[in-house]
Amino acid sequence: MAKRARTTRVGISDVATKAGVSLATVSRVMNGNLSVDPQIAKRVRATAAELKYLPNPTGRNLARGKTDTIGVVVPDLGNPTFQAVLRGVSRAAAQDGYRVLIADSSEVSSEEAILAGEARRRCDGVVLCAPRMGAAELEELAPSLHPMVLVNRATNATGSPSVMVDYGKGIQDLAAHLVELGHTRLAYVAGPASSASHGLRLAGLETFKRSHPGIELKVLPNGSTFEDGYNSADAVVASGASGIMAFNDLTAMGLLSSLNERGIRVPADMSVTGFDDIPFARYTTPALTTAAVPIVDVGEQAWRQMRELLNGTAGGGTSATPGQAGSEVAAGTTAAPTTSIFTPTLVVRGSTAAPPATGR
Amino acid sequence: MAKRARTTRVGISDVATKAGVSLATVSRVMNGNLSVDPQIAKRVRATAAELKYLPNPTGRNLARGKTDTIGVVVPDLGNPTFQAVLRGVSRAAAQDGYRVLIADSSEVSSEEAILAGEARRRCDGVVLCAPRMGAAELEELAPSLHPMVLVNRATNATGSPSVMVDYGKGIQDLAAHLVELGHTRLAYVAGPASSASHGLRLAGLETFKRSHPGIELKVLPNGSTFEDGYNSADAVVASGASGIMAFNDLTAMGLLSSLNERGIRVPADMSVTGFDDIPFARYTTPALTTAAVPIVDVGEQAWRQMRELLNGTAGGGTSATPGQAGSEVAAGTTAAPTTSIFTPTLVVRGSTAAPPATGR
DNA sequence: GTGAAAGCGCTAACAT
DNA sequence: ATGTTAGCGCTTTCAC
Numbered sequence: 001m002a003k004r005a006r007t008t009r010v011g012i013s014d015v016a017t018k019a020g021v022s023l024a025t026v027s028r029v030m031n032g033n034l035s036v037d038p039q040i041a042k043r044v045r046a047t048a049a050e051l052k053y054l055p056n057p058t059g060r061n062l063a064r065g066k067t068d069t070i071g072v073v074v075p076d077l078g079n080p081t082f083q084a085v086l087r088g089v090s091r092a093a094a095q096d097g098y099r100v101l102i103a104d105s106s107e108v109s110s111e112e113a114i115l116a117g118e119a120r121r122r123c124d125g126v127v128l129c130a131p132r133m134g135a136a137e138l139e140e141l142a143p144s145l146h147p148m149v150l151v152n153r154a155t156n157a158t159g160s161p162s163v164m165v166d167y168g169k170g171i172q173d174l175a176a177h178l179v180e181l182g183h184t185r186l187a188y189v190a191g192p193a194s195s196a197s198h199g200l201r202l203a204g205l206e207t208f209k210r211s212h213p214g215i216e217l218k219v220l221p222n223g224s225t226f227e228d229g230y231n232s233a234d235a236v237v238a239s240g241a242s243g244i245m246a247f248n249d250l251t252a253m254g255l256l257s258s259l260n261e262r263g264i265r266v267p268a269d270m271s272v273t274g275f276d277d278i279p280f281a282r283y284t285t286p287a288l289t290t291a292a293v294p295i296v297d298v299g300e301q302a303w304r305q306m307r308e309l310l311n312g313t314a315g316g317g318t319s320a321t322p323g324q325a326g327s328e329v330a331a332g333t334t335a336a337p338t339t340s341i342f343t344p345t346l347v348v349r350g351s352t353a354a355p356p357a358t359g360r
Numbered sequence: 361m362a363k364r365a366r367t368t369r370v371g372i373s374d375v376a377t378k379a380g381v382s383l384a385t386v387s388r389v390m391n392g393n394l395s396v397d398p399q400i401a402k403r404v405r406a407t408a409a410e411l412k413y414l415p416n417p418t419g420r421n422l423a424r425g426k427t428d429t430i431g432v433v434v435p436d437l438g439n440p441t442f443q444a445v446l447r448g449v450s451r452a453a454a455q456d457g458y459r460v461l462i463a464d465s466s467e468v469s470s471e472e473a474i475l476a477g478e479a480r481r482r483c484d485g486v487v488l489c490a491p492r493m494g495a496a497e498l499e500e501l502a503p504s505l506h507p508m509v510l511v512n513r514a515t516n517a518t519g520s521p522s523v524m525v526d527y528g529k530g531i532q533d534l535a536a537h538l539v540e541l542g543h544t545r546l547a548y549v550a551g552p553a554s555s556a557s558h559g560l561r562l563a564g565l566e567t568f569k570r571s572h573p574g575i576e577l578k579v580l581p582n583g584s585t586f587e588d589g590y591n592s593a594d595a596v597v598a599s600g601a602s603g604i605m606a607f608n609d610l611t612a613m614g615l616l617s618s619l620n621e622r623g624i625r626v627p628a629d630m631s632v633t634g635f636d637d638i639p640f641a642r643y644t645t646p647a648l649t650t651a652a653v654p655i656v657d658v659g660e661q662a663w664r665q666m667r668e669l670l671n672g673t674a675g676g677g678t679s680a681t682p683g684q685a686g687s688e689v690a691a692g693t694t695a696a697p698t699t700s701i702f703t704p705t706l707v708v709r710g711s712t713a714a715p716p717a718t719g720r
Numbered sequence: 721g722t723g724a725a726a727g728c729g730c731t732a733a734c735a736t
Numbered sequence: 737a738t739g740t741t742a743g744c745g746c747t748t749t750c751a752c
Binding site: 381396419425 | 729
């Protein structure tokens, strides 16, 4: 490269020279290596401070073969769920001195794999949120991404731990709640067909059906956004159901809004439930009955899993102790990869009640 | 370091050897340098593909003195405003091949400066969202952070551009709207005293007062969260005002919720406005009249400013053309640093109407 | 057009 | 305990 471009900031050698020691010593001091004479260490520190020397991370990264950074790949930075995961990961990682590089695929799932790979090569590991990615592609991608932690996904044949939410259990709780209130005709306003978490809800509902033969349960295809919920009102009304389970709080709120405009009263005429318990859920009118997902905790747990991977403490077991906020966590199989499972909590608010007396 | 640790992934030298060329040539090919014989280039590319060679970013970073990454410092990753800024920056930057490293100070403002510095040293520049940071500290910090782009802040004496939102204008529009509807007693449910954007609203309201001497306008100290809004109801009712301007949509929604519980009808008994136009604003009951802030655009514009800084095209002028979505942008002074100003748009929905006939 | 070699700024053997 | 010296993996002069 250039011959000693003098544009450069103050580097380790400047400190070494000025303090009258070798590069190695400065490096040792800066890294808190105890094997340095306290006197000298003090002098070096003083010199560094005087020169306002701060180690260049890129140089360290190259020399140490690590970046102290992890990548978080999300399909949509505008989605409250992934925002919360990101926040959880970011804060937990920060506590351990790690930073987060974000990779937002903007719902362009064809870019997901590339983005994930790029992120991985710049970081020490990657937390992957890819609810729509095909199982095959994921499996193929996994080895090249290791160390990787999956959120709401699982993969065999690789050492990638997962942090999952038991959406199936959550929706069963919701359905049971409605049935307890007296509803006999239920409808699930479905999420995107390709969504893995939607699949889990569906499976949960199948289980529910089996144990509740007398209950009618329709599945109404729909999406995951506010607008989707708003636009689902026709289908919901046509279904004849009195107990509606929306895919998530967003769609529930959209539905609520649309029903309100039509003069259909919730919960008097119809009960509606959400899923996730996003912050707004308790402030809708009426407040939303939902299955609370401790999604920030999911992010934090994803970091803990990543930390284990990074520390080489690969093993499984009930190592980290997550789930402080009313959620339960179960350690998966004892062998790696570990799976953490968070169970949603039923939160009953004003949007559910007994069905109208007219029966129906 | 270790003597040729054979753990290393396939590197540039592997490709060079296998293709029978020098490192330099491989590097040239990988970087699209045209001065390579097409035949050789093709062979190198084939070899690279065969070996699944991908350049190590850290090595490149060190050699090129840049990381193609920018840092985004936010005070709270849980705040919708900063989430949107982050999203705007991230997506715009991604289009230009840059990535984003996030630095969330978790509202611990004492950490903000340190975090920003850390982020800056790992990146090519930093977008700083620090609404609570003292002006003096910001000024002191600025030089060491350059290139830096400020969001909703400005600083003299440094070449740091700003992307601002004219909160003062927005709140004046809101106030004027209420007055037009017939309200004569207004109240502003204030944001955090230390918030810069709150200051701008306050200043705007002062201007408004001067031009509307007949209007009563009270300022009710409060905060910025949903809960703050919820808890402000007492003060709001006590104020005797009929037209309420909340600090933002979040507090407006909290207030709406609380008023609803008290049986105070909006907008029949009281009009309420928000600020920001977050996605939920149109789905509240009633839908929220607010001043729409194109906050994602703010993030995108912040990236454009950053890109100019990075490209050395330091100058000002109306370079980038932002503000597609109904917002206006004005280029600041012709000299650098440039300031982009986004003006909120009044969005009238169902939460405002004429005051009750009883006068008051 | 291509290669040799000198770094980028730092860390970590290894030797003393 | 400290210094010497190789690198980390890549880019980029500079000479051919």
